[in-house]
Amino acid sequence: MEKFVYLEKVDVTFPTKKGTFHALHNINLNIDQGQFFTLIGHSGCGKSTLLNVVAGLQDASSGMALCAGREIKGPGPERGVVFQNHSLLPWLTCHENIYLAVERVFGRQENKAKLKQRTIDALALVGLAHAEHKRPHEISGGMKQRVGIARALAMEPKVLLLDEPFGALDALTRAHLQDELMKIVAETKSTVIMVTHDVDEAVLLSDHIVMMTNGPAATIGEILTVDLARPRDRLALANDARYHHLRARVLEFLYQRQMRPAA
Ligand SMILES: Nc1ncnc2c1ncn2[C@@H]1O[C@H](COP(=O)(O)OP(=O)(O)OP(=O)(O)O)[C@@H](O)[C@H]1O
Secondary structure (H helix, E strand, O other): OOOOEEEEEEEEEEEEOOEEEEEEEEEEEEEOOOOEEEEEOOOOOOHHHHHHHHHOOOOOOEEEEEEOOEEOOOOOOOEEEEOOOOOOOOOOOHHHHHHHHHHHHHOOOOOHHHHHHHHHHHHHHOOOHHHOOOOHHHOOHHHHHHHHHHHHHHOOOOEEEEEOOOOOOOHHHHHHHHHHHHHHHHHHOOEEEEEOOOHHHHHHHOOEEEEEOOOOOEOEEEEEEOOOOOOOOHHHHOOOHHHHHHHHHHHHHHHHHOOOOOO
């Protein structure tokens, strides 16, 4: 099978006033199409830096980074990114925010009606057709994140990159959006890499959980395979021994093997 997202011996260093900071060391990752990977680890270990390498927002200092067989050189529409803070343009409506992105990717080969249809379809996918004419300040935090996800998906990316997309939301909204994301990913068969701090979120959503060691020179400690059947139901999983076993494996990694260094 084609190596879909492929990182080999990736290191990232940052020049700082105190000298070179070695953030990531010897990262090797091979993600097949249609897989859902989460990155988990203590604060500051390098999860966002790793995601940014795949997004093309951060160059690897050494090693190889490929997406769909091509070297990653800067951001590209085949990699859709959603951040914790929605990053929607406040003066545009939900529809216009998505249309802008769609136009940038498909504007040369498609007419306005087709671009508009893509925008409407993306809003419908996240259940926000009714909010298309609202501006970001008129909708809730959860809705803004859904628009952000719709905007990323509307570009038909090969990989969806999510950096703690639900981190700023309350627990109920977060649970709701996790369920929605699972449905969307099942429907679109997207390949996803998502940064999270949340052990339950990681187990619920993932096919594989990438557990990262503490920095500096953070690396992948272990990749846990989550072999729970899909579709997954959070209530049924609450009584599932396998779910609890996987959850315990992540907790053990984080709190026994990678004790957080004293702040
Ligand atoms: N531009 C930069 N210059 C210098 N150091 C940086 C830079 N960006 C990140 N770092 C450092 O690299 C390390 C990894 O940062 P990163 O943001 O990737 O961690 P993280 O795991 O995503 O953290 P969090 O979970 O708190 O968001 C941190 O020690 C951070 O201070």
